Amino acid sequence: MGSPLHVLFMNSNLDQLKSLPSIDKLLLSDSLAVLIARVGKESVKLEARVQIDVLRKAILAEDESSLAWMSSPDFMAEFCQRISQAIEAQFASTLIPVFNLTGTVVHTNLGRASLPREAVDAMITAATNATNLEFDLSSGKRGDRDSHLERAICEMTGAEAATVVNNNAAAVLLVLNTLALGKEVIISRGELVEIGGAFRIPDVMESANCTLKEVGTTNRTHLKDYAAAINANTGLLMKVHTSNYEIRGFTNSVAESDLSELSKEKGIPFVSDLGSGSLVDLRQYGLPHEPTVKDTIEMGADLVTFSGDKLLGGPQAGIIVGKRELIDRVKSNALKRALRIDKITLAALLAVINLYKDPQRLNRRLPLLVDLSRPVAEIAEIAAQLMEPVAKTLKGKAQVEIQECKSQIGSGALPLDLMESRALCIVPVAEKGKTDLALNQLAANFRSLPKPVIGRIYDGKLLFDLRCLRDVDGFLQQLPSLNFW
Ligand SMILES: *Cc1c(COP(=O)(O)O)cnc(C)c1O
Numbered sequence: 001m002g003s004p005l006h007v008l009f010m011n012s013n014l015d016q017l018k019s020l021p022s023i024d025k026l027l028l029s030d031s032l033a034v035l036i037a038r039v040g041k042e043s044v045k046l047e048a049r050v051q052i053d054v055l056r057k058a059i060l061a062e063d064e065s066s067l068a069w070m071s072s073p074d075f076m077a078e079f080c081q082r083i084s085q086a087i088e089a090q091f092a093s094t095l096i097p098v099f100n101l102t103g104t105v106v107h108t109n110l111g112r113a114s115l116p117r118e119a120v121d122a123m124i125t126a127a128t129n130a131t132n133l134e135f136d137l138s139s140g141k142r143g144d145r146d147s148h149l150e151r152a153i154c155e156m157t158g159a160e161a162a163t164v165v166n167n168n169a170a171a172v173l174l175v176l177n178t179l180a181l182g183k184e185v186i187i188s189r190g191e192l193v194e195i196g197g198a199f200r201i202p203d204v205m206e207s208a209n210c211t212l213k214e215v216g217t218t219n220r221t222h223l224k225d226y227a228a229a230i231n232a233n234t235g236l237l238m239k240v241h242t243s244n245y246e247i248r249g250f251t252n253s254v255a256e257s258d259l260s261e262l263s264k265e266k267g268i269p270f271v272s273d274l275g276s277g278s279l280v281d282l283r284q285y286g287l288p289h290e291p292t293v294k295d296t297i298e299m300g301a302d303l304v305t306f307s308g309d310k311l312l313g314g315p316q317a318g319i320i321v322g323k324r325e326l327i328d329r330v331k332s333n334a335l336k337r338a339l340r341i342d343k344i345t346l347a348a349l350l351a352v353i354n355l356y357k358d359p360q361r362l363n364r365r366l367p368l369l370v371d372l373s374r375p376v377a378e379i380a381e382i383a384a385q386l387m388e389p390v391a392k393t394l395k396g397k398a399q400v401e402i403q404e405c406k407s408q409i410g411s412g413a414l415p416l417d418l419m420e421s422r423a424l425c426i427v428p429v430a431e432k433g434k435t436d437l438a439l440n441q442l443a444a445n446f447r448s449l450p451k452p453v454i455g456r457i458y459d460g461k462l463l464f465d466l467r468c469l470r471d472v473d474g475f476l477q478q479l480p481s482l483n484f485w
Helices: 004-018 023-028 030-039 041-060 064-070 075-091 117-127 147-157 168-179 201-207 223-229 256-266 293-298 324-332 334-339 343-355 359-365 367-372 376-393 435-447 472-477
Strands: 161-165 184-188 211-215 234-240 270-275 303-307 318-322 398-407 419-428 456-458 461-465
Touching: 004 041, 023 030, 023 041, 030 041, 030 075, 041 064, 041 075, 064 075, 117 343, 147 161, 147 293, 147 318, 147 343, 161 168, 161 324, 161 334, 168 201, 168 234, 168 270, 168 303, 168 318, 168 324, 168 334, 184 223, 201 211, 211 223, 223 256, 234 256, 256 270, 270 293, 293 303, 293 318, 303 324, 318 324, 324 334, 343 359, 359 367, 376 398, 376 419, 376 472, 398 461, 419 435, 435 456, 435 461
Parallel strands: 184 211, 184 234, 234 270, 270 303
Antiparallel strands: 161 318, 303 318, 398 419, 419 461, 456 461
16 A cells, blocks of 8 residues: 555565674674673673564664664674673673771671681682581591581680581571570560661571570660560570660660679570670770670670671671570580571681681781771771872862771671771852752762772762772772763
């Protein structure tokens, strides 16, 4: 029914469709050979199909710019380029390194501690070989995965026995489920903590099938409160390190040693969840005091739980130490199998714990301690080095100055003990009423760099705390890639 003109159009469409590159020809082209060698023929074939389909639709829609592109001399080269880019994007990891300039050193959302070289080497060896993970080389029989770590952990903490699981939340869950299944757990009202949203002591109790028995008040709990709450159905006494807040003023909490005495008298285990749990006295590195795992064991806790990737500076893990008999019970709980750590984490944790055996060099070898103990003079030097290039890059867009600030350890450790630091303080130039928008835009610009820069917004300013900036050159090199609004 069509007019002659219509027929003509159809014909030219048909010609265009016929001239689309064929998949086979594309796969043989030199420009895609390197890509195929890297990711394989299948992925390239699939993407080529997708891109050819895009072209086909453009032809049918008579999209003029696409049609012009298809008849340009550079078309084939550019088309191959487009396929390559799409594949690069598909194969790129979404898990990428960032600059943590938030001022929170152990930042849970940014993956907590960076591992030392020694740990990385151990991980590679464990990952690329068969290992005696659960194999006793002397008897040739089945072994125990905890055996690799237990001696080193016990040496560092003075505990009789140790076991390791996926993280500290798992450690607490496992201990509660093992020692207090269907029973009551007595805990002070002042210690019903929530850590980072997902870990709340009352919820963990429920998941472990224990009943929470709160004693005392938010600010004051006495030994007699614990004593009065003990009954035939009490499973354990628990103390939780109030790691992300501190109650000040008219307060009282009961010392570990007193709780330990009470628990022995009543024949009920006493467990302390330390959260961060340091293995050494941090004061030797100029940091505030945090109770060590050893102190807590010495004060009579029957079991202590703590994280591998908080103050310890190791991989994600939960460590349980204490009385042999209790650790044995924990290990025979069927849940242990579901919560155990893998060989790669185990290798990393052992390497980190071994570094602790040489405390003099620890603050140079363990990245976490390098960051935590960095002298403020050194941070100020980095700030001075960055000031001019950053100001130049942001000229006309934002004002930059160096500001004194405080970093925090983070992840619940010593929240109120802030460490003196220096920050680049960036204030966008914006019309009145648009400063918040400009500030968020500026922060987003830095986050979209190849290695995203994460700062914190405070009081109308974007702050980059430089305590954790180790790669100054890397930071400077990508400044020209900043895209502005
Ligand atoms: C951080 C913390 C936890 C949870 O430890 P993860 O390693 O994050 O699982 C539990 N209890 C306390 C007191 C903590 O500070």
